Amino acid sequence: MKSSSSDRTLLWLVAIGFFMETLDSTIVNTALSSMARDLGKSPFSMQLVIISYALTLAVLIPLSGWLTDRFGTKRVYLGAIITFTLSSLMCAMAPTLNWLVFARVLQGAGGSMLLPVGRLAVLRAFPGDKYLPALSFVTMPALIGPLIGPTLGGWIVQYFSWHWIFLINIPIGIIGCFATYKAMPQDDFIIKRKFDILGFLQLAIFMVCVSVAFDAISEKQYSNGVILFLFIFGLASLVSYGLKAAKNHDSLLSLELFKTRTYSIGILGNLFARIGTGCMPFLLPLFLQTSLGYSPMESGMAMLPLAFAAILAKKVVLPLVNRFGYRKFLMGNTILVGIGIASFYFTSNFGNEYLRMLQFFIFGAFNSMQFTAMNTLTMKDLEKRLSSHGNTMFSMVQMLSMSFSVAAASSLLSTFLANHEMLRAFHMTFFCMGALTCTSAWIFGQLNLAEVAEKEVPVVSED
Known part of the structure; x- marks a missing residue:
């Protein structure tokens, strides 16, 4: 049985993780014009900085539950914070838009684990009637993050540079790593269950193809035939998943x-x-x-x-x-x-x-x-x-x-x-x-x- 001090540390740890993930979903918005100027791009071509992050979150969220069951909440949460922190440093160092988009994909990979795994860690540490008050505490920063993100991003860009909207994650991430190692309990059991890899790929193909097709329209880099193909291929993947999942009770979703x-x-x-x-x-x-x-x-x-x-x-x-x-x-x-x-x-x-x-x-x-x-x-x-x-x-x-x-x-x-x-x-x-x-x-x-x-x-x- 953990002490009350350890309980509070765990709650603050998960709350910080929630805050980091949700803050980064909006903090870049007011910095896009400055980023575009430094990277030699038009402000209207910077949507990939946002899309890459959100799309990676969507694609990898279904994977978080299986990873947690297979490797434990502590290992997965620690890996998520490390990935998020290192990718934030890569974002700040980005010399080109392609580099920045790649770093945002890695940041999304880390962020996709912070919310669901953190929520699961709270559920296991605070069972029964204690769960809802604990969840309310850790989700409050997640509600605040998107609200202050644009204002904080604008202030940072105005008085420093856009690089600092990513660099502020570094000290928070380092503290989070140490706190996770000390405060988050190691799982007593590991569940080795089969992962629906085909279903995961079908859903991922659908999400990526449709998002790329939308972006291709704005960028005008592909012909109408290629864009139409991406839409049809993505929708076909979604229909294929639906037909398979209707017969399989062990499907991903x-x-x-x-x-x-x-x-x-x-x-x-x-x-x-x-x-x-x-x-x-x-x-x-x-x-x-x-x-x-x-x-x-x-x-x-x-x-x-x-x-x-x-x-x-x-x-x-x-x-x-x-x-x-x-x-x-x-x-x-x-x-x-x-x-x-x-x-x-x-x-x-x-x-x-x-x-x-x-x-x-x-x-x-x-x-x-x-x-x-x-x-x-x-x-x-x-x-x-x-x-x-x-x-x-x-x-x-x-x-x-x-x-x-x-x-x-x-x-x-x-x-x-x-x-x-x-x-x-x-x-x-x-x-x-x-x-x-x-x-x-x-x-x-x-x-x-x-x-x-x-x-x-x-x-x-x-x-």
């Missing part, structure tokens, strides 16, 4: 999950709603810096109203859901989020600064409520025996949607830039992504009152 209708609607709603909204942390800083003349620091500060609104909105979302029900709330709020994205169509140099801050605040509030309601709906009715599969698929969909979203927005922006001036191209991109978000309201419209009887449940996954 069980299709039995979709027998729970609220989970099915929640997963699909999450995917398409996030494809619309997930591009905003990428588009907004780029828009402010390249079209409105903001400095990195100013664009980071401009994101603060979104962060404050996101924190405040989490206190009101569940009462609103209890009053209106999931179906009405998600249909209405999804449309409001889409309108919020499309409203940036009217943003220009001549707008009132206070109205612009209000616009950011309102969008941030509706966006935060959307995440919280979608997350809760998706997992609330899932059977306990399927919770591990369900959480893995949910985490994968969250990261995959971010990759798809940034790739889709980049493709639209590139297409519009070919025929319009920059400000107009951004306006049309915001309008299209907002319209895409609104269409996902139809998915939530498939809910009915019997399926969404309210339950007091915690939000099980981070934004």
